[in-house]
Amino acid sequence: MRGILAAAEEESPSAAGSIDVISSIDDAINVFDFEAVARKKLPPAHYGYLATGTEDNVTLRANREGFKRFQLRVRRLIDVRDIDTSIELMGTRWNSPIALAPTGSQKAFHSAGEAAVARAARETSSLQILSTVTTTSVEEVTRERDGPVWFQLYAGGDWDVTLALLKRAERAGCPVVAFTVDLQGGSNREVLKRFSKVDKRDCTLCHDRSTLQSRMRRKPMFDGLDLARRERATSRGMTWDLARRIQDATSMKLFIKGIVTAEDAALCVENGLDGIIVSNHGGRAEASGRSTIECLPEIVKAVQGRIPVVIDSGFRRGTDVFKALALGADAVAVGRPYLWGLASFGQEGVRAVLNLLRAELMMVMRQAGTPSIDKISSSHIMRAG
16 A cells, blocks of 8 residues: 555655644644545545546646746735735636636535535635536535636537536526536546555445446536537547537636646637636646746746636645746636535645645745735746756
8 A cells, every 4th residue: 555655655754754634723734634634534445536637647746846946936024014915816706716616526525526616716705617527516616606616617528518518507597607628638547546455445435437327427517418529528439510519609717727737728718718728636636847937938828817727736735826827817716625624624624725725825924025916927937047
């Protein structure tokens, strides 16, 4: 088991096992403390699903290492007694630029799943993006959030299923759909496979993987849908024509999630998309070995402020968030950190993770002399070396 763990570890004392696992939220020093608790609490296969990247985790590790390639240029003698972390995104004012990225199967980490995350999002006034493969319906999540959430879309080969998912999210009040395009090639999740082998439970009752219909049995967004003509969650035949078809079919604003190059960012603008989420699926999509923070500058340059740019994958620190904002991102979405909090302490754990990240962001904003988010600019960052 130790060799398997080494493949999934983050660069932190708690993940490396060199400090005690916390027993209380109040004992958490940073978000990695929740990762250690989650590892201890979760069954091996569930932790493996959470921890895995693709192949030997080269892109997952790159997402963390990429932040080291940027340094902050901090200014002095600026009044930073009052710090404003709020942003406006798609016509809504948010308490923080830190959003909750879409992650599937949250009831695998805590019995309350996405509903607990929604309550934490409500408490912290945070944007929540709900996965297509949520284990809680969009209607229930919206009620618990007491307001609209964004909806992440996996589009399969059956247009009728895709359209049904869109219309259901639209009826629930979702203002934005994030069409995810980075899993067309599939991914070889070796860490998940190795953890699953050492999990001695009988998982077939929950995870009959013989057909897509059986795989989606515990995913309420697919209730009542005919998946017989759909073999995979994502189609291998997706093109820009599908993006335009989705846009024509819904009143929701359309973001493309999974953009990592300037060429595709320019095509997003050319095709009239409403926004971009720079993402490599947290290192779970392609084995490119390239971090999203390193992809961000060319995408921002290609977009030239014409549409919003959100970024995810690998964000663990307030300094990470600050660097993305300085490079031109409009918001940052986190995934694994809040799932660590969810697995550790439920709703309170999610809230604690969001509050820790915001507190760290406020600290670095004071250090850099930026009392509000709009004061963070490219003058505050440089390439290392």
